[in-house]
Amino acid sequence: MSAPVTPITVRNLTLAYGGFVVLRDLTFTVQRGDIFVIMGGSGCGKSTLLRHLIGLQAPAAGEVRYGDTNLWDASPETRGRLMRRFGVLYQGGALWSSMTLAENVALPMQLHTALGPAEIAERVALKLALVGLSGFGDFLPSEISGGMRKRAGLARAMALDPDILFFDEPSAGLDPVSAKRMDDLIRALRDSLGATVVLVTHELASLLALGTNSVFLDPESRTMIAGGRPRDLLEGSRDPRIQAFLRRGESAASGAVA
């Protein structure tokens, strides 16, 4: 019926702010069901790459394809329809601060579906329960903790049952227990919804545990220097930059990582 959204094929993508090139010549594919990690040191352009993938910023060169559709060549309507098939969790949640959690999760449903208020309320309660925020529907974002805001943002990202979920630094600012819970939630969502997950992160524990595919961005050369399963990179890569990143700078002999 509607065109498939995966795989996401990126070819020769170049990202720039005005004249300043952030990243160049990126080519990779996100397969259906992947938990795809975008990783690299600070300042390598991970979040910028994410913005280009989700339709917030047009690339300087190259293409981003969802299935057969080129995201940036398509008409605004097609792009809009495509963008509705993904859910984005922004760093910090990006909840609309003047609306309650329930209103936040309900808004996408009110705007893009023909559901009545009662049905929407039921689904909102379901989404909030899935992330462990049952009963918090009437709270404002400013009244809950940072971790709870992230979870509420996740509930909103899932509002329209998306095919692809994008996470921008989901574990940032979370304590180790909450970070592990977030990881488990991500895996459970992927398994149960059949969604594809794209994860921007530099939390080693999470990306090694969850990642099935990846792209490693290097700020010095401003391009990608590796891809594939993070665990495989950890064990097999010879590149000192990748080893330093994945082992937190400790020597290869120390072994036990997450």
Next chain:
Amino acid sequence: MSERLPDRADVQVGRAADDTLFVQLAGDWRDGAARPPAGEVLDRIRAARPFRRLVFDASALTGWDSGLLTLLARIVRGSEREGVQVDLEGLPAGVRTLMALATAVPPKEDARTPEPREGFFARVGSDALAFVTSAFELAAFVGETAVAAARGLAGRARFRSGDLALFLQETGPRAVPIVALINFLVGVILAFVGIAQLRLFGAQVYVADLVGVAMVREMAAIMTGILMAGRTGAAFAAQLGTMQVNEEIDALRTLGVDPVEFLVLPRLLATSLMMPLLCLFGDVMGVLGGWLVAVPVYGQGSTLYFNRTIEAVGLAHLFVGLFMSLVFGALVALAGCLRGLQCGRSASAVGEAATAAVVTGIVSIIVATALITVMCDAIGI
């Protein structure tokens, strides 16, 4: 127990062997203790040149902090420049560790390329280009808003009616006290100044005409417009700017919501509806202000004053004033929302956005006044 007074910090400089200088540090080198100034220490070291090695002795040092570290760093840097070998062994272990840490990562050479100072003509050029870009952005924004407004008229715009109700309340009833006060005062001022001049011709009875026409045709709309620019324009810019900083507007976009439809349209609608009403209210308050000066103060007849006002202020003046206020309301909302959406991603950017919103709002009000006046002149109203 008596407090130990800090030992007086002292430094001795002397030659150990022919080409080795030793620097002996003694006493308490912490902030708050009396210390020899760094410049003096460096001068004494320099005066002892030439020497090939520099050795420290800190056995009598009782306390130190960052002040000593910075002094030592200067000595080490100076020695490196002169090719003198520095031996840090005599310093406390903590000092040595910190100094090693500070020099471990070499300063990034191109961390920030210093912007070359532009010459005058270069700045004029880049300002002109920036002006052109901002003119394009303004045109694009006006276009997007027009499209959203058209959708609104067709009943297909998507925004929350609760938002519209909130903005109507914020821009309308909440603004009444200050609108009343300002317009009242303007009426008072106009009357005072007017009567003083009209008396010279024995024409002070026409102060009612003066105040009435001035307020109704121009002043109420302009004063209320400027008030709204400061009050509401800045608020809109701050609201949208903060949303921009929190990525809330990005979140709207990725969920397929047009920020202009969702955020700008209700605000535009609210100010456009409320401004003419506030202006009308301002007209009345201005006339009352004039009354206060003409009747109790200067002893004119109350009935006379109001009769003259009604005679002088025709429907034409009223409609011109209300039309201007409608236009000003729209301009203020557009300026506020535009600057808010253009906001950068930091707290200071929100402040700049609010300031820019007020300035843009006021400037566009003045330009609009000029244009409308010319238009009315041409039509003959």
